[in-house]
Amino acid sequence: MTWQENPGEKESFRFYQRLIQFRKKHSAIRNGSFTTVLADGRVYGFARENETEIIEIFVNDSDDTVEITVENARSILISKGNFYIVCRKNGEIIEEICS
Secondary structure (H helix, E strand, O other): OOOOOOHHHHHHHHHHHHHHHHHHHOHHHHHOEEEEEEEEOOEEEEEEEOOOOEEEEEEEOOOOOEEEEEHHHEEEEEOOOOEEEEEEEOOEEEEEEEO
16 A cells, blocks of 8 residues: 655644643643633633643634733734643743644
8 A cells, every 4th residue: 555645744743743842841731730711602721830830722613713812911813723822931931832
């Protein structure tokens, strides 16, 4: 059997590798306390926090692009079916991932 490589597969593979590395690098995502920070229809956000960092994850499962406001009154647009992840240490954003 001959396997054909789909061009989108490499991009998806790299994206999932990035998420796995994010999880390995940030202990709060694995063992931090859990708090819901946004529940508005089909848009949901939660935080995982430990003594060193805060991870916030926002998911948009609605049919529209939504705008959320995160710490420091920063606005983020999340298109339908996508998410936004932010990691903070000492109040400073150190890493972001958007899908």
